[in-house]
Amino acid sequence: MPIKSYLVFPHEGQQKALEAALELLPSCEVIPAQNKDIFVLVTDTSDQKEEEDILNQIHSIESLDHLTLVSGFKESHPS
Amino acid sequence: MVTNRRKFLKQLAAASAMSAAASMFPGIVFAEEQLEGLPKGLINWKKAPCRFCGVGCGLLIGLSDGKAVAVKGDPKSTVNKGLCCVKGYHSVMAMYGKDRLTRPLIRENGKLVETSMEKALDLVAGKMQEVINTHGKDAVSMYGSGQWTIPDGYVASKFMKGAIGTNNLEANARLCMASAVTGFISSFGLDEPMGCYEDIDHADVFVLWGNNMAEMHPVLFSRLLDQRLKRPDVKIIDLATRTTRTSVAADRSILFKPQGDLAIANAICYELVENNWIDKGFIEKHCSFKEGKTNIGYGLEDKFKFSDKAGTITFEDFKTFLQDYRPDKVEAVSGVSARDIKYLASLFGDPNKKVTSFWCMGANQHTRGTWINNLIYNIHLMVGKISTPGNSPFSLTGQPSACGTVREVGTLTHKLPHGVVANEKDRKMAAEIWKVPVERIPYKPSYHTVEMFRALDRGDIRFMWIQVTNPMVTMPKLNRYRDAVQKDDRFIVVSDIYPTPTTDIADVILPSAMWVEREGMFGNSERRTQHFEQMLDAPGEAMSDTWQIIEVARRMGFNELFPWSKEDHIEEIWKEYARFHEGKKHGMAPYEALKQAPGLQWPFVEGKETKWRFHAKYDPACEGNSFDFYGKPDRKAWIWARPYEAPPEIPDTEFPFWLNTGRVLEHWHTGSMTRRISVLHQAMPRSYVEINPEDAKSMGIKNGDQVRLVSRRGKIELPASVHERGQPTKGQVFVPFFDESLLINDLTLDAFCPISKQPDYKKCAVKLEKVNVIN
Numbered sequence: 019m020p021i022k023s024y025l026v027f028p029h030e031g032q033q034k035a036l037e038a039a040l041e042l043l044p045s046c047e048v049i050p051a052q053n054k055d056i057f058v059l060v061t062d063t064s065d066q067k068e069e070e071d072i073l074n075q076i077h078s079i080e081s082l083d084h085l086t087l088v089s090g091f092k093e094s095h096p097s
Numbered sequence: 098m099v100t101n102r103r104k105f106l107k108q109l110a111a112a113s114a115m116s117a118a119a120s121m122f123p124g125i126v127f128a129e130e131q132l133e134g135l136p137k138g139l140i141n142w143k144k145a146p147c148r149f150c151g152v153g154c155g156l157l158i159g160l161s162d163g164k165a166v167a168v169k170g171d172p173k174s175t176v177n178k179g180l181c182c183v184k185g186y187h188s189v190m191a192m193y194g195k196d197r198l199t200r201p202l203i204r205e206n207g208k209l210v211e212t213s214m215e216k217a218l219d220l221v222a223g224k225m226q227e228v229i230n231t232h233g234k235d236a237v238s239m240y241g242s243g244q245w246t247i248p249d250g251y252v253a254s255k256f257m258k259g260a261i262g263t264n265n266l267e268a269n270a271r272l273c274m275a276s277a278v279t280g281f282i283s284s285f286g287l288d289e290p291m292g293c294y295e296d297i298d299h300a301d302v303f304v305l306w307g308n309n310m311a312e313m314h315p316v317l318f319s320r321l322l323d324q325r326l327k328r329p330d331v332k333i334i335d336l337a338t339r340t341t342r343t344s345v346a347a348d349r350s351i352l353f354k355p356q357g358d359l360a361i362a363n364a365i366c367y368e369l370v371e372n373n374w375i376d377k378g379f380i381e382k383h384c385s386f387k388e389g390k391t392n393i394g395y396g397l398e399d400k401f402k403f404s405d406k407a408g409t410i411t412f413e414d415f416k417t418f419l420q421d422y423r424p425d426k427v428e429a430v431s432g433v434s435a436r437d438i439k440y441l442a443s444l445f446g447d448p449n450k451k452v453t454s455f456w457c458m459g460a461n462q463h464t465r466g467t468w469i470n471n472l473i474y475n476i477h478l479m480v481g482k483i484s485t486p487g488n489s490p491f492s493l494t495g496q497p498s499a500c501g502t503v504r505e506v507g508t509l510t511h512k513l514p515h516g517v518v519a520n521e522k523d524r525k526m527a528a529e530i531w532k533v534p535v536e537r538i539p540y541k542p543s544y545h546t547v548e549m550f551r552a553l554d555r556g557d558i559r560f561m562w563i564q565v566t567n568p569m570v571t572m573p574k575l576n577r578y579r580d581a582v583q584k585d586d587r588f589i590v591v592s593d594i595y596p597t598p599t600t601d602i603a604d605v606i607l608p609s610a611m612w613v614e615r616e617g618m619f620g621n622s623e624r625r626t627q628h629f630e631q632m633l634d635a636p637g638e639a640m641s642d643t644w645q646i647i648e649v650a651r652r653m654g655f656n657e658l659f660p661w662s663k664e665d666h667i668e669e670i671w672k673e674y675a676r677f678h679e680g681k682k683h684g685m686a687p688y689e690a691l692k693q694a695p696g697l698q699w700p701f702v703e704g705k706e707t708k709w710r711f712h713a714k715y716d717p718a719c720e721g722n723s724f725d726f727y728g729k730p731d732r733k734a735w736i737w738a739r740p741y742e743a744p745p746e747i748p749d750t751e752f753p754f755w756l757n758t759g760r761v762l763e764h765w766h767t768g769s770m771t772r773r774i775s776v777l778h779q780a781m782p783r784s785y786v787e788i789n790p791e792d793a794k795s796m797g798i799k800n801g802d803q804v805r806l807v808s809r810r811g812k813i814e815l816p817a818s819v820h821e822r823g824q825p826t827k828g829q830v831f832v833p834f835f836d837e838s839l840l841i842n843d844l845t846l847d848a849f850c851p852i853s854k855q856p857d858y859k860k861c862a863v864k865l866e867k868v869n870v871i872n
Contacts, residue, residue, distance in 0.1 A: 023114035058114040089113035
């Protein structure tokens, strides 16, 4: 049951579109920054398979430039 | 409960990412409520300094069920003010790698086999004594690091110098900041920065001398960028040989040729004099002018000897010396335009601007490392911009206790906890505190790090105990020293927490307790001592490096020198050690105060920290009412005439590229800890070679292509990195050293600064070849 956080980098000028696209996905929580074109994404999935599916969907969003994994936890201990 | 915990972990993950964003891209603000509301009661938080770099961020370690499960920045720490970098956030995970060493191993018939700690320590003590009996006390040695806690280093010094009676004690900090030490000593007579991180809050201009702060000291760099957001006139100038994340974030990136920094610094001084931007009153009252030896060599040969000699010169002599460094004259050797040099000089020369310089490995890992340190001080002294808030020449360190342990305790061949072995008064002080005969402490330094490994190769040294460092990855010209340690009749003991290329060559491996698995103290770059308590049990038979040394010393008959109990030894060691530094110039905070505070700066006098040294307004050790450089007998700072001299190996037709080596944000030095943290390993899984895009294009090399680097000492194959994180100048390549499967130090040169004996990892000559892959 992994929980992971990412820094998300949109293509220039497409922050809002990317935020909107991510908010439509299940298991995703978007935390916007107030003054910079990046934001934090936290995924909370039930297993590895669901996590991979979500990541595949995220990577297919056109307004996404790239994302960087920052932190990962399993249910009880840091992964 | 499960829901609460899951919610907590989600918030923690979010906070980690927000802090990582803020430290890597400062100025990013998240809604405050997003940072609040972490559930309380599930986790017990305790303070500790970060285990990794020399910045010394204050952390809060989250403990639950006997495990460290989380980390957050300590908002009470004046160092990081609650921020953390990506390494700090994941630091506790370094304790839980699957292949953690938990049992001692000894080599029998070529194979490592498990044994008990008692037997392993018996073997270490017995072997050490046997070598002393057969070959003399100078045939045994100890090699530690700037990751030693202060108590580790203190007992190592007392054991080697006070008990055994040899100066064969060195630490890997020789490889990272020895030039900073000799720079401070030759310019000011006392080691360590006069300023503190609070300078960042006051400076108008930051000049970074070959210092990729955005990756190496990200939290401090965040503070720089934060100041620029708050005060739009703040300028950051990146003076470097390679374009990095720091260059991109800076207001001005100025690229120079390797070794060109010597000429640039002198040219800045030329301009200051030429434009009358100097502070004549300050110079007349507080500075002396000196010259030293020139054409001083590079230490490439065994048993190389050099000692500098200061001669007094006049200000007029110094001005004459500077005539060779008119900006247009140094364009060719430095690669920097006269216009840019004049711009730099104008920043230092502006009477309305406070200037702070930062540097680290770029200046220190340099065959003229002491000189470039002197030259940066020269600039600040010429304009009187020193020892006051915001005016600070500031040498940063790379390891968490390079300052606290190696420099302050003095775990180097020539040092004692106070002063140097060559000084009779300092030896007498050590003998009195240690209760040993003064004759036991040798007055002559023996081997600095490179020479110590050469001595091991020659057979002058037969026994080496290595703690908390990984020289089989970090030594320059590694091929020679790897062969040396594997010779017959050499006995190597390694204390570490994970298997490394250094444990691979060990005869005995002792499992060590790591960081908060034991009590200790670190000392950071700004003279701040930080205590941490034991929060966790060490796994298996793992034991602190301090206690390992005590156990071996006792087995060798030195019980009286190490009388402490397991329960109170750290407190008792601290109290004994602090006696060496009593007084206004270096007084250390008492143990009880250190336990309470997130860190306290020395000199700690009458319950107060000293933020800026050498100015009476801030430093109680000063006489008079203004500057007082009391480290020197004439109570003045010394401005040195140090010329440009070329490095020992320069690219030629056979080896046409400069090789520069260094670190990356995600990994701590040789990666033995951070490569076991999956998040960091995934982010930076293997080494690479950065190639300038024009060079890559002309050689038909694309990003990801396999290439071969060859120097006169070794070769390596690794993937090309083009247009990625960093970009070297044309004719230069850069390779990080974190990856033990791609040992770049097989190619580097063991040339060093003749004064500091610190090797130069930033400059040697290589050729670059595309590897043709046959499908």
